[in-house]
Amino acid sequence: MPSATKTRDSSAEDANMEDITPPSAQPVVDSQEGGDPMEEDGEDNELGEEEEEEEPQRVRILPGSTSTAASFEFLKEGHTLGNALRYIIMKNPDVEFCAYAIPHPSEDKMNLRIQTYDTTTATAALEKGLQDLEDLCDVVSEEFWTQRENFMAAKH
């Protein structure tokens, strides 16, 4: 690496800059809390060759939940997954209520509330939601690619 910069005491300055985040009301599960955003995503290891390392657990069920009425906390997820998941879970006829929230914009957390009828459980509804969303993605990418091919073929 550049020799001119090698000797510089690199990160000492930055290390002290870390803000002290106010304590969360919820116990912290993830040890990476408050860490550098670049240290993100264990799967993206530097060699890029090895298959995915083990993913840190990013979902937990919040206290006060019952089997048919539960709140889930997702770490490092936001409106992107929150709203899509809420939509697909609301389409489940066994679900009475589903909503998501981002309790605080500077905490990288997303909460999802699911209340179901007696025919299923909240956890099962969440699993089905994730599965349905995956199925949806398959259909979207298939249709998108066929139409792309058609369009490009028609152009030439």
Next chain:
Amino acid sequence: MAPSSGRRAPSAAELEERNTVGIRKEIVTNTVSDDYPDNYANEEHAWDKEDFRRTFKVQFHQNDQFEAQFSLIGVDASIANAFRRIMIADIPSLAIETVFVNNNTSVIQDEVLAHRLGLIPFTGGKKGLRDFMGFWRKPGPEEDAYATTFDTNTVSLKLAAKCTRNKDAPRDSRDPKVLYDNAHIYARDIVFEPLGGQAKWFSGEDTIRPVNPDILIVKMRPGQEIDIEMHMHKGYGWDHAKYSPVATASYRLMPKITILQPILGADAEKFANCFVPGVIGLERVTRQEAKTKGSGYEGHEGELKAVVKDAMRDTVSREVLRHPEFEGKVKLGRRKDHFIFSIESAGQWDSDELFMESVKTLKKKCGILRPQVTNMVQTF
């Protein structure tokens, strides 16, 4: 399941109405998704993959390397929005992250220069960028500053130039580009220095280079010089906009213009002028139409009438609603499930590839979380 109420299946007109966001002079109506179970009696609306496969449509309007326009028809806003957000913030790309300023006597301050450099979009061999290059990790407090820097996660660039007087410049010249050498430094002056295995992936036309070579970085005058080394890393748009692989990724809902009563003659021309050119066409009233009783065209054969030609081009400015003569004659709206996407790539990905990647990313997000939900500790 919805309780049976003896209600019949909704008519085509009702479905059309449900699927339209009404746009009136000052208010919008029917903006909320209602395709959920129990929302309408005797209607299912549960998620069904095969139903979705039948109703979901994609239409391409344009597909150039760095610019694409297409419609997703039959999805909810929450899904379309997820794809849009993923394209902006969750697809990785390579950008300048660290700038080592060995010398900078130009008038641009080091930090401003560094920021400018960071925002320059670069490109290079796709395979190398996707497969060979991985993510850089910040070294721990005990580690050497470069302990985590490898050829597989860092691209090194150099930019060194000194502005000098051009001895051969004509005496009467006033153009700094003629009077001086290196008066303007452009993105094309940045030199890529392959490290380790990078030569194999990024050589020839695959070399790491600015997407647009003509981006002006700094202007100098004789005696000023810059000598800079840069490190590029992979990152995500959620960390910094410079890592976003798209210049823009947006969607709008398909506009819908319904002419309720005939608009004829001079009015028709005025009507057309209320819209973007090409949206409204003028046609002559045919003999057939003029003959039809109750059509409103009786006795107007050969006159010009306004017809909707291409609603997609409309901007829904609502200009037409300001004129009293068109009151009750036109209805504006937008199709709730018709999203016209417009994607402009910053250069590292092809625009259609970006959308495919966003779908893949959403699927991956779900795929990672699903087993975690299954294995979650149930503490309640």
